[in-house]
Amino acid sequence: MDISIFGIQGTTLAVTAALTAVVLVVGALVIARLVGPRSYTQMKGEPYECGIPSRGDSMAQFHVGYYLFAILFLMFDVETVFLFPWAVICRTLGNSALPAVGTFLVILALGLAYAWRKGALRWK
Amino acid sequence: MFDLTIVTNWVHGLLTGWMPSMPWLVTTIECVLVGLFLLVAYSVIAMIYIMYERWVCAWIQCRLGPNRVGPKGTLQIFADVIKILQKEIIRLWSTDKFLFFLAPFLVVTASVLTFACLPWGKGFQIIDFNIGVFFIVAVSGIGVLGVLLAGWSSNSKYSLLGAMRSGAQMISYELSVGFSVLTIVCLAGTMSITGIVEAQADGWFLFKGHLPALLAFIIYIIAANAENNRGPFDLPEAEHELTAGYHTEYSGIHYGLFYLAEYLNLFVVSGIAALLFLGGWMPLHVPGWEGFNTVMDYIPSTLWFLGKAFFMTFVFMWIRWSFPRVRIDQLLALEWRYLMPIGLVNLVVMAVVVTQGWHF
Numbered sequence: 178m179d180i181s182i183f184g185i186q187g188t189t190l191a192v193t194a195a196l197t198a199v200v201l202v203v204g205a206l207v208i209a210r211l212v213g214p215r216s217y218t219q220m221k222g223e224p225y226e227c228g229i230p231s232r233g234d235s236m237a238q239f240h241v242g243y244y245l246f247a248i249l250f251l252m253f254d255v256e257t258v259f260l261f262p263w264a265v266i267c268r269t270l271g272n273s274a275l276p277a278v279g280t281f282l283v284i285l286a287l288g289l290a291y292a293w294r295k296g297a298l299r300w301k
Numbered sequence: 302m303f304d305l306t307i308v309t310n311w312v313h314g315l316l317t318g319w320m321p322s323m324p325w326l327v328t329t330i331e332c333v334l335v336g337l338f339l340l341v342a343y344s345v346i347a348m349i350y351i352m353y354e355r356w357v358c359a360w361i362q363c364r365l366g367p368n369r370v371g372p373k374g375t376l377q378i379f380a381d382v383i384k385i386l387q388k389e390i391i392r393l394w395s396t397d398k399f400l401f402f403l404a405p406f407l408v409v410t411a412s413v414l415t416f417a418c419l420p421w422g423k424g425f426q427i428i429d430f431n432i433g434v435f436f437i438v439a440v441s442g443i444g445v446l447g448v449l450l451a452g453w454s455s456n457s458k459y460s461l462l463g464a465m466r467s468g469a470q471m472i473s474y475e476l477s478v479g480f481s482v483l484t485i486v487c488l489a490g491t492m493s494i495t496g497i498v499e500a501q502a503d504g505w506f507l508f509k510g511h512l513p514a515l516l517a518f519i520i521y522i523i524a525a526n527a528e529n530n531r532g533p534f535d536l537p538e539a540e541h542e543l544t545a546g547y548h549t550e551y552s553g554i555h556y557g558l559f560y561l562a563e564y565l566n567l568f569v570v571s572g573i574a575a576l577l578f579l580g581g582w583m584p585l586h587v588p589g590w591e592g593f594n595t596v597m598d599y600i601p602s603t604l605w606f607l608g609k610a611f612f613m614t615f616v617f618m619w620i621r622w623s624f625p626r627v628r629i630d631q632l633l634a635l636e637w638r639y640l641m642p643i644g645l646v647n648l649v650v651m652a653v654v655v656t657q658g659w660h661f
Contacts, residue, residue: 182309182335182425182426182427182429183309183312183313183328183331183335184313185328185331185332185335187428187429187430189328189332190332190335190417190427190428191414191417191428191436193332193335193336193339194335194336194339194413194414194416194417194427194428195410195413195414196336197336197339197340197343197413198406198409198410198412198413198414199406199410200336200340201340201343201344201409201413202405202406202409202558205386205554205557205558206390206554206555208386208554209386209387209388209390209553209554209555210390212386212387213386213387213388213389213390213553214387214389215389216389217392219394221391222391222392222393222394222395223393223394223395224393224395224396224455224456224457224458224460224550225457225459225544225549225550226457226458226459231457231458234456236453236456236461237461239461239462239465240465242469243465243468243469246469246472246473246633246637247468247469247472249637250472250473250475250476253476253641254472254475254476254479257476257479257480257483260483260648261435261483261486261492264483264486264487264648264652265486265490265491265492266490267487267490267652267655267656268490268655268656269490270656271656272656274656275652275653275656278652279649282645282648282649285645286642286645289637289641289642293637293638298633298634298637298638299630299634300629300630300633300634
């Protein structure tokens with residue numbers, strides 16, 4: 178089933194597509210470099226910030242809320258990865274797999290309920 | 302119906318006839334052909350989409366839209382491309398140079414890879430894994446990485462805030478996209494894109510799958526809009542608070558590449574919606590109407606796919622220009638308190654429907 182267009186392996190074509198993307202980006206940048214003007218001044222190299230000189234480094238601390246959501250995402254994303262194989266053969270497994278997957282989902286739903294209760298889903 | 306494998310087989314036969322002793326060279330030439338097709342299709346569709354959005358936006362806002370360059374403004378996009386290529390790529394002293402240059406590569410690579418997975422027509426599919434849909438979901442995750450890198454390496458406060466918002470939004474809504482894809486995989490019983498399209502030969506999943514498929518469709522539309530940082534969910538680029546979000550510091554074509562990838566992602570999510578819910582390149586068939594079905598079969602499959610994708614894009618644009626922007630807390634609450642639990646329950650309902658054989 179992994180044979181795609183021209184009977185080439187899908188992996189080869191995926192690499193081809195990735196290389197195409199690289200060619201596209203490099204090509205665009207090279208054309209811009211050849212055609213576009215180039216000049217450099219100290220002020221031009223400043224990061225944009227409303228016109229006044231910028232203060233301090235920007236690679237600084239940010240809201241911890243983003244981190245919480247990233248952790249929650251990790252939990253549920255791994256869950257979807259586990260669910261994909263089951264979804265494919267859901268029909269052939271029939272009724273026998275439903276309680277098992279149901280238990281799995283209930284445990285995860287409890288996790289979400291816990292996070293909800295703890296206020297992790299509230300943006301402060 | 303016309304099958305593109307006739308053409309590909311002919312090309313393959315021709316090349317093998319010329320160089321029977323060098324199968325690797327044949328494969329290389331075919332890969333180059335595929336790459337060229339991707340490059341051309343990618344650029345052309347991006348151009349069409351930018352104009353499409355401008356016209357739809359103008360129409361919704363009762364404006365004229367671009368109408369000066371060329372007949373009805375059709376040449377406007379070429380003028381824009383030439384102009385943006387001529388702009389200087391400004392180098393900032395404060396950026397992390399390597400990551401700053403790497404970010405557009407990641408964003409564009411993610412969109413080209415997902416773009417190459419779409420079912421363009423009968424026998425006309427470039428990458429066709431047996432885990433096709435899963436591959437799409439996995440690869441589209443690279444885009445988030447590019448956005449986060451772009452914001453972080455810019456070393457600008459606006460970029461950082463935009464990237465963080467964008468990252469939180471994209472990863473959150475990826476779950477909902479995943480759940481609606483899972484629902485359809487459950488119904489189709491396969492992850493292969495060809496398999497999913499062929500499973501819809503006797504009726505699109507939107508009509509076949511009862512309520513769960515309809516719900517999955519609605520969740521997919523909302524989540525895909527947020528995935529793309531579009532519509533009411535464009536707060537990573539909220540111009541009145543963040544200038545331009547994660548690509549504030551990019552200039553010229555460097556910025557243009559992000560823009561390009563954004564429009565291509567719009568096409569890709571529309572194409573995936575067409576693939577999962579509207580039957581991919583399958584023509585519309587109504588059971589019992591034999592004459593109607595025969596007429597529908599005469600329309601080429603590629604036109605069907607593009608038509609569905611363009612229609613879905615119209616829906617996305619309609620949403621974008623109709624709703625006001627949400628706040629970050631509303632955005633995350635919508636995903637985690639509503640869409641995700643509903644998606645989870647919806648998946649279970651679909652599993653019960655499939656195992657009990659209640660679908661059509």
